[in-house]
Structures are given as structure tokens and as C-alpha cells.
Amino acid sequence: MAGQMRKALTYKLVLLGDAGVGKTAIAVQFVKGQFNPFLESTIGASFMNQTVTLPDETLIKFQIWDTAGQERFHSLAPMYYRGAQAAIVVYDITNRNSFEKAKEWIKELQQQGDPNVVVAFVGNKVDMPEARKIQPSEGESYASENGLFFIETSAKTAENVSELFMKIAKQLPSIQRQKDITSGPSNPGVKPGVGAPSKGKGGCCG
Amino acid sequence: MPPPAISSQAFSSPQELPSNSSPTISVESNFGWPFEMQSSPWWPQPLVYQSDELPALFEKMKELYQSRGWMGEREASMFIKAAGETVFHRLSRLNISEMRSAIQKQRTVVSASPIPCILVDASGKPVFANDAFYELTSSPYLVEELDIVSYTSMFDVPDLSSFAYLAFSVERVQKIPAFFQIHQKKDYCTQERHGMTFVEGVLWSHKEMNEERIPYCAAVYLLVSPHSHAAVSRVSNHLDPCVERMIEDMRSDKDLDRHERHKYRKYLLNDEHPWCLLPHRYHHNELPILRNEPDVPGLGRRDEDVQMMNMLAATRVSKAKVTTLPKQQLLNSGKDGVNSARIARSSIEATDTSWIPDGAVSHCPLCELPFGLLRRKHHCRRCGGIFCAKCSTSRIFLQLEQVRVCDACTLHLHGEEENASVELYTDEGDRTNTKWSFDHLGDGNIRDWFAVIHQSHSDQHYTQHHSDSSRLLNKKLFCGISTALRPVLWPQLAESSEIHKKNAGVYKEILDMMPGACKYVDQINADVPRTFPSHPFFRDQKGQDQLRNILMAFSVLKGDIGYCQGLNYLAGVILLHMEEEKTLWMLMQLMKKYEYGGFYVEGAPALDTCMKIIDKTMKNHMPDLWNHFDKHGFPFQIFASQWLKTIFSYNFPMDLVFRIWDVFLAEKLNFLLWVTFMILDNSQEELLTMSDTQLMSFFNRLPDRAFISLRASLESQT
Numbered sequence: 001m002a003g004q005m006r007k008a009l010t011y012k013l014v015l016l017g018d019a020g021v022g023k024t025a026i027a028v029q030f031v032k033g034q035f036n037p038f039l040e041s042t043i044g045a046s047f048m049n050q051t052v053t054l055p056d057e058t059l060i061k062f063q064i065w066d067t068a069g070q071e072r073f074h075s076l077a078p079m080y081y082r083g084a085q086a087a088i089v090v091y092d093i094t095n096r097n098s099f100e101k102a103k104e105w106i107k108e109l110q111q112q113g114d115p116n117v118v119v120a121f122v123g124n125k126v127d128m129p130e131a132r133k134i135q136p137s138e139g140e141s142y143a144s145e146n147g148l149f150f151i152e153t154s155a156k157t158a159e160n161v162s163e164l165f166m167k168i169a170k171q172l173p174s175i176q177r178q179k180d181i182t183s184g185p186s187n188p189g190v191k192p193g194v195g196a197p198s199k200g201k202g203g204c205c206g
Numbered sequence: 207m208p209p210p211a212i213s214s215q216a217f218s219s220p221q222e223l224p225s226n227s228s229p230t231i232s233v234e235s236n237f238g239w240p241f242e243m244q245s246s247p248w249w250p251q252p253l254v255y256q257s258d259e260l261p262a263l264f265e266k267m268k269e270l271y272q273s274r275g276w277m278g279e280r281e282a283s284m285f286i287k288a289a290g291e292t293v294f295h296r297l298s299r300l301n302i303s304e305m306r307s308a309i310q311k312q313r314t315v316v317s318a319s320p321i322p323c324i325l326v327d328a329s330g331k332p333v334f335a336n337d338a339f340y341e342l343t344s345s346p347y348l349v350e351e352l353d354i355v356s357y358t359s360m361f362d363v364p365d366l367s368s369f370a371y372l373a374f375s376v377e378r379v380q381k382i383p384a385f386f387q388i389h390q391k392k393d394y395c396t397q398e399r400h401g402m403t404f405v406e407g408v409l410w411s412h413k414e415m416n417e418e419r420i421p422y423c424a425a426v427y428l429l430v431s432p433h434s435h436a437a438v439s440r441v442s443n444h445l446d447p448c449v450e451r452m453i454e455d456m457r458s459d460k461d462l463d464r465h466e467r468h469k470y471r472k473y474l475l476n477d478e479h480p481w482c483l484l485p486h487r488y489h490h491n492e493l494p495i496l497r498n499e500p501d502v503p504g505l506g507r508r509d510e511d512v513q514m515m516n517m518l519a520a521t522r523v524s525k526a527k528v529t530t531l532p533k534q535q536l537l538n539s540g541k542d543g544v545n546s547a548r549i550a551r552s553s554i555e556a557t558d559t560s561w562i563p564d565g566a567v568s569h570c571p572l573c574e575l576p577f578g579l580l581r582r583k584h585h586c587r588r589c590g591g592i593f594c595a596k597c598s599t600s601r602i603f604l605q606l607e608q609v610r611v612c613d614a615c616t617l618h619l620h621g622e623e624e625n626a627s628v629e630l631y632t633d634e635g636d637r638t639n640t641k642w643s644f645d646h647l648g649d650g651n652i653r654d655w656f657a658v659i660h661q662s663h664s665d666q667h668y669t670q671h672h673s674d675s676s677r678l679l680n681k682k683l684f685c686g687i688s689t690a691l692r693p694v695l696w697p698q699l700a701e702s703s704e705i706h707k708k709n710a711g712v713y714k715e716i717l718d719m720m721p722g723a724c725k726y727v728d729q730i731n732a733d734v735p736r737t738f739p740s741h742p743f744f745r746d747q748k749g750q751d752q753l754r755n756i757l758m759a760f761s762v763l764k765g766d767i768g769y770c771q772g773l774n775y776l777a778g779v780i781l782l783h784m785e786e787e788k789t790l791w792m793l794m795q796l797m798k799k800y801e802y803g804g805f806y807v808e809g810a811p812a813l814d815t816c817m818k819i820i821d822k823t824m825k826n827h828m829p830d831l832w833n834h835f836d837k838h839g840f841p842f843q844i845f846a847s848q849w850l851k852t853i854f855s856y857n858f859p860m861d862l863v864f865r866i867w868d869v870f871l872a873e874k875l876n877f878l879l880w881v882t883f884m885i886l887d888n889s890q891e892e893l894l895t896m897s898d899t900q901l902m903s904f905f906n907r908l909p910d911r912a913f914i915s916l917r918a919s920l921e922s923q924t
Contacts, residue, residue, distance in 0.1 A: 038736070038745075044845070069771075083839070
């Protein structure tokens with residue numbers, strides 16, 4: 001039905017991670033297909049949206065919340081990730097510290113967030129292999145331990161960026177469908193034009 | 207310009223301690239008497255009273271307080287006793303060590319008190335505050351570290367001696383003896399001290415006590431509290447409706463926590479100006495007023511038993527050394543008289559201003575000709591001296607009128623302006639080293655600005671309310687400052703040049719320690735290239751280096767903030783107008799005078815408060831929009847916090863940013879809230895039709911039409 005009506009399902013996605021790991025760059029690459037080395041540092045959060053089409057013609061509309069990374073804003077973070085159905089936690093493969101910060105973010109999401117949130121663990125800046133400090137295996141193993149999916153990207157060369165969002169998009173409805181099955185008729189599930197049901201957010205903007 | 211603050215060095219250098227001072231000095235020196243009274247220029251000669259006169263005097267005071275129902279007999283005696291002890295010690299020139307122990311005794315009493323108290327020393331410097339005070343204010347600073355509150359200007363009336371009582375209380379304000387009488391509006395004002403708002407009453411005391419004037423008491427600072435209503439209404443039926451309303455509101459609601467209540471109340475207090483800029487429907491009775499919980503934990507009924515002496519802070523005896531105005535003029539003149547006094551005092555900070563009484567001179571000091579029927583006496587409004595008309599031909603522009611200055615002062619003023627000549631930049635895109643002097647800017651222009659800024663600062667010192675001068679200043683600021691003048695006027699508005707002067711060389715010293723001393727090097731290095739990356743100045747390595755230096759120095763100077771994202775934008779905006787060192791001090795001043803630290807310290811309490819104000823105001827005044835946002839779960843706070851935190855420098859067109867800063871530097875945070883509401887108000891109809899995604903896109907990067915209408919709103923205020 002969704003395919004026929006070409007209605008988009010809207011999902012809130014939040015980008016988290018240490019300052020300067022390339023959250024904004026990933027979002028801009030995904031939304032505009034550009035890389036700008038002179039992006040302003042994000043204050044608070046900025047917002048973008050982009051729609052992707054799944055192979056089964058389902059339209060997934062991402063409301064992307066790109067957050068400020070500095071530790072100081074950590075306490076404000078719940079305001080941003082509240083109600084998100086997907087989160088991308090980014091670290092910089094050339095920076096060990098950012099990897100540790102990313103792990104903290106994962107922990108926080110697990111403790112505070114909705115357990116159904118799709119979380120992607122992303123190592124960015126693979127275009128700088130000579131400066132690499134975190135091996136893919138390390139990220140991979142952490143992700144699998146925590147049941148996240150892992151991918152390495154480069155916002156600069158666009159490597160794996162759209163794949164990342166595609167993968168999230170594919171996971172999103174599956175979670176919702178699973179929910180439908182497990183919770184039975186009491187849960188209205190995702191309806192086209194209604195958006196994400198449990199949050200009362202989103203809405204149809206097709 | 208405010209009266210000169212007493213520099214902290216005056217207190218830290220123990221000079222001429224009397225020989226009989228006890229060996230415990232070093233232990234207590236952090237709150238004691240580090241200087242000998244007579245040796246300090248800030249310490250006026252003590253009142254000469256025979257010590258045997260005092261008990262009778264205090265007895266009379268006690269009776270008076272009692273008869274007016276300000277306190278019960280027991281409390282009155284306790285209070286008078288405590289006050290009397292300190293005063294007595296000072297008046298009889300008790301030796302230093304005994305005086306200290308007297309203060310120490312008070313300190314012990316005060317520290318156990320559940321009533322928030324501050325002790326101030328004889329010079330008015332806060333030396334101690336108890337736990338209740340810190341709890342109440344959530345002050346991150348020790349009071350000892352706070353700047354001196356300068357009373358000097360208030361006490362320079364000849365032949366009058368005054369005590370300043372500084373008393374803080376929340377629970378039992380009504381029990382503080384109201385030393386002042388409020389007859390007219392000018393008899394009181396609201397004041398900001400230590401980040402809190404006080405109603406301040408001023409009474410010029412008389413030697414003779416009578417029903418109207420209570421002796422020897424100059425000022426009482428009452429912390430406006432939910433419980434102060436009774437006290438305030440008892441002393442005055444003429445209180446500003448805004449204060450009353452605030453008190454009323456505070457009694458009835460519990461929205462905010464204590465910290466916010468104290469730190470940011472003033473933004474809600476100010477009835478006269480910022481909100482009246484809003485369209486008429488937001489004005490006055492509909493003022494958004496934050497409400498506060500009436501009860502402070504730990505300050506419950508048990509206070510009943512606490513004696514009045516807990517509230518006694520310290521006293522200050524003063525006798526005027528320098529005259530500014532004749533007593534009668536200060537006391538009896540209407541507002542105009544007081545204003546002219548301020549003009550005289552503030553015009554451009556004379557070194558030793560004194561208003562010479564008419565009878566004191568017989569010859570003009572410049573031409574040395576005698577005064578008479580044809581050669582009349584004229585006061586110079588700058589130095590206060592008396593000159594003949596021929597020797598005082600010049601006028602300076604102050605407030606809305608021109609006032610007379612003598613020829614000697616005129617020369618001096620010209621000299622000052624020449625000294626003040628600084629490097630100016632032609633425009634933001636072209637920061638070449640073009641030097642400007644004031645001559646290029648057209649005579650009168652810069653002087654007008656200086657005059658009106660100084661006047662406004664000076665008036666602010668006296669009153670929270672907007673004076674004519676600040677209205678004029680605002681009018682000028684809303685028209686905008688020309689780009690060439692911003693480098694001079696911004697530091698003037700922010701009063702950062704004085705701090706800069708005081709701390710000359712500090713910046714260099716800090717830079718020498720870099721980058722080792724800075725904990726935030728990585729973060730700063732990451733953010734510097736990401737600050738206004740499209741601006742030519744910051745694309746250049748030189749601009750980035752300067753910004754880096756400033757941010758690193760700032761993180762060292764302001765350890766509680768360090769570095770936080772957002773500061774880079776603030777520093778960037780300032781740096782576009784002036785050199786590195788000036789930028790640093792202006793940035794420091796943003797944190798201090800403008801209280802922007804509250805946006806950047808851990809937890810950002812200021813942000814939280816502002817969000818509540820915005821939410822509340824929207825709910826009350828734009829209910830449709832509020833419901834619309836609410837319905838869509840649209841987090842407007844995210845965008846508003848971005849705007850406020852960076853003073854609109856993030857994602858706004860630069861020219862508009864500068865214009866917002868122009869007014870902000872005079873109006874502070876209030877104005878930023880105004881801008882926020884203006885943006886909402888201008889686009890309200892459009893916003894009401896938008897879906898959540900459209901809303902987010904709208905606020906993420908405001909469309910040009912929003913900027914255009916905001917510009918129009920600014921214009922409409924001129």
C-alpha cells in the first residue's frame with residue numbers, strides 16, 4: 001500500500017559523536033552530495049532532511065538532527081535524541097579519543113534511549129588511511145558485541161555514506177514490522193501518513 | 207562611566223598597619239582590615255563623636271525603630287547592640303585586633319545562620335558569606351572574590367556621616383529595620399549586586415534625628431523576595447508596580463529553581479524598556495514574569511528564633527572628603543537636580559571632581575578677575591569649579607542638552623580624545639591597517655556617542671530604570687553604529703577598555719605560556735578553521751592564529767568555562783572589529799557584565815532560564831504558535847538556544863549580526879529575547895501553516911524574508 005501511494009514514512013535520525021569527527025560532513029554529503037572542508041562547527045543542532053527509496057518502493061524520509069559534539073553539551077543531548085528512531089554514532093578513525101567518546105554515546109543510548117532505536121556505529125575519514133589509529137576490526141567487534149551495525153565511511157569521498165543511510169532505512173521498517181508482529185493488533189504500527197506512531201512525531205509530508 | 211571601583215590591590219596590600227596589631231593578622235587578613243583607615247584614600251575620615259554620646263544615640267534609634275513597628279523590642283535591642291558594637295569600635299578607633307575580633311564574632315554568628323548573610327568590611331567590600339547565602343544564590347564565586355561595590359559616589363556629601371548597612375535576607379526581610387523612607391520614586395531604585403536584585407533605598411542622613419530622617423543610615427539593600435512584600439509596602443506605597451508584581455508573582459508560583467530566580471531575574475524585572483519594545487499587546491500588564499517558589503528549603507519557621515543581629519552585616523562610617531554637590535541640592539532638588547549632579551560627576555571622569563560652593567570663590571581662577579554684578583559665577587560641569595563666562599565658553603554634549611565646561615577642561619577633553627584615537631578598520635571584509643583618527647569621522651559624532659554612552663552608564667549606576675540618556679543611547683543604537691566606529695564604541699559600551707587597561711600585559715604573559723597551559727588546545731584547533739569559514743578574514747592564516755590565541759588565553763583566564771563551542775563565534779565577531787587583546791577583554795566582559803558565562807558553564811543555567819522565558823512568553827502571547835509547535839513536537843528551543851548562545855552570529859547575515867550586537871551591548875540579554883520574539887512574531891502567520899519538517903527547515907536557516915522583516919523591526923524602533 002505504501003508503495004502505491006508513494007507516501008513517505010518519516011523517521012527522526014540523530015547524529016552523535018565527538019566534536020570534529022565529521023557528523024555534519026556526513027549529513028551534508030548524504031543530503032547534498034557535497035563535501036565542504038570549511039563547514040562551520042555546529043552549535044546546538046542543525047537540521048536536514050532527505051528521502052530515500054527502498055527496493056520495495058517504500059519511501060523513507062529522514063529528519064536528520066546533526067548535533068554539536070563537545071562534551072559540554074552532553075547534558076543537552078537527550079533533547080536531541082529523544083524520539084529518534086535511528087542514531088548514527090560517529091568516530092574519527094584517526095583519533096582514538098573520539099572512538100572512546102563514541103562508545104560512551106552508545107552506552108548512553110542503550111541506557112536512556114528507546115531499545116528499538118537503530119544504531120549505526122560509524123568510523124569516518126577512511127580517506128586518511130595513513131593516519132588511521134582505529135582498525136576496522138576493532139570497531140567491528142565493538143559493534144557486534146553491542147548489536148549495532150558497523151560501517152566505515154568517508155564524508156570526503158562519499159564512500160559508504162549513502163550505503164550507511166540505506167542500511168538504516170532498511171532496518172527501520174523491519175523493526176516496525178517486527179513490532180507489529182510481536183505486539184499484535186493492539187499496536188497500530190506504522191501507517192502511511194501517520195509516521196512513527198509511538199512518538200507522535202513525524203507526520204506526512206509526502 | 208561608573209564611579210571608580212576600588213581596585214582590589216587597595217585591599218591586598220597591608221600598608222601602615224598599626225604597631226599594636228596582633229600577630230593573628232596573617233590568619234585573618236582575608237577578611238579583616240588590611241589597611242589603616244586614614245591611609246586609604248577610599249576611607250573617608252570617620253565621624254568624630256564622643257564615645258559617651260553613642261549609647262544615648264542608639265537608644266534613640268531603638269525607640270524609633272520600635273515605634274515604627276519595624277521590629278519588636280527584643281530584636282531592636284539585639285540589632286542596635288550588634289550595630290552599636292561595631293560602630294562603637296570604629297568610632298572610638300579601637301585597635302585593629304579588637305575590631306577584628308568583633309567582626310570575627312559576627313562572622314561566627316552569621317555563619318551558623320540559616321538566613322543568607324553577607325558581611326562587608328568597613329570599605330563596603332564583601333568579606334564573608336554564609337552557607338545559606340551560597341545555597342540561595344548558587345553562586346559559583348566566593349563573595350570575597352567579587353568586585354568591590356563602590357559606594358564612594360553615594361557618600362560624598364559634606365558634613366554628613368553615613369553608615370551603609372548591607373543586609374540580606376529572604377525569609378525575614380520584613381524584619382530588617384527599614385532604615386530608609388521612601389517618599390518619592392527617586393528615593394529608591396532597584397540595583398544589581400552580585401547578580402541579585404535589590405531594592406535600594408537611599409537616605410542622606412542628618413546629624414539631627416527627627417521623624418522623617420533616621421540618622422546615620424545611608425542605605426539598605428533588600429533582596430526582593432517572596433516575603434519582602436510586607437516590608438516593602440510598609441515603607442512605601444509608591445513602589446514600582448513592576449517590583450510589586452514580581453513579588454506578587456513570586457509568591458504564587460513555583461516554576462523556577464532558585465538559581466535562575468536570582469541570576470536572571472533582572473531580565474524580568476525591567477518593566478520600562480525591553481518589553482515595551484515589543485508590539486503594544488505584549489506590554490505592561492501582560493509582561494511575562496517568571497514565577498518563583500516561595501519557600502526556600504532550610505529557611506522555614508525556625509527562623510523566628512534567629513536574632514536580628516544575624517542580619518547585620520557591617521557598617522561603614524564615612525565623612526565626605528570630596529564634595530560633588532551641595533547637600534541641599536541633592537536632597538531637595540527634583541530629578542533634574544540629581545541628573546545635573548550626575549552629569550557633573552560622570553561627564554568624563556574628572557580626577558578630583560568637587561562642586562565648589564558659590565560662596566567659596568571671589569575670583570575666577572583662570573583670568574583671576576573678581577566676580578561681581580557684571581562678571582557672574584558659572585560652574586563648570588566637569589570639574590565643578592567656578593569660572594566667569596569668558597573662561598567657560600565651551601559646551602559639551604551631555605544627554606539631550608549642552609552643558610558648560612571651563613576652558614581648562616575643554617583642553618583636557620580634547621587631549622583625552624586624542625589619546626583615545628585608535629586603529630579603526632574600514633570594513634569587515636577589508637581589515638587593512640587603515641588608521642583613522644577622530645578627525646576623519648566628523649566632529650561631534652564620536653563625541654555624541656561617547657557622551658551619551660558615559661551618561662547612560664553613569665545613570666545605570668543609580669537606577670535600574672531606563673533614564674533619558676539610555677533611551678537616547680538606545681535610539682542611536684537602533685539606528686546602528688557605523689562600521690568605522692564599532693571598534694571604538696563596542697569596548698566603550700561593554701566597558702572593557704578599563705579592564706584591558708588594568709590588565710595590561712596579562713595577555714602577553716598568557717600567550718607566552720601557550721599552548722602548554724591550555725587544556726583545550728585540540729578542541730580549539732579543531733574549531734578555529736570552522737569559525738566563519740566563508741569570511742575572508744578567517745580564511746587567512748593570520749586571522750585564524752589570532753582567534754586561536756584569544757580562545758586559548760580565554761580558556762586559561764576563565765577556568766570555569768575553559769573553551770566551549772560557541773565562544774569561537776563570539777570571539778570571531780569581536781575580532782572582526784578590533785585587535786586581539788581588546789577582543790579578549792571584551793569577550794571577558796561578555797561573560798561578566800553580560801553574564802554570558804551562564805550559557806557556557808557546565809549545565810548552561812542561563813540557557814535553561816531563557817528557554818523557560820521563551821516558552822512562557824510564547825504560551826501567553828502567541829498561544830496559537832505555541833500550540834502549533836506543541837502539536838508538531840517542534841523543538842523551537844534548539845534553534846532559540848543557538849541564537850542566544852552565539853548572540854545571533856551563527857547562521858545570520860553578518861551585517862544584521864553586527865546591528866544586533868550594537869543594541870545588545872547596551873541592552874544585554876533582554877534585547878536578544880526581543881529579537882527572538884520579533885522573528886517569531888514577524889513570521890507567525892506563515893509558521894502556523896507549516897508542517898514540522900517545514901518548520902525545522904525554516905528555523906535551520908531562516909529565509910531572507912525573515913531577515914528583511916527583522917531589519918524592518920529594528921528600523922521601526924528608531
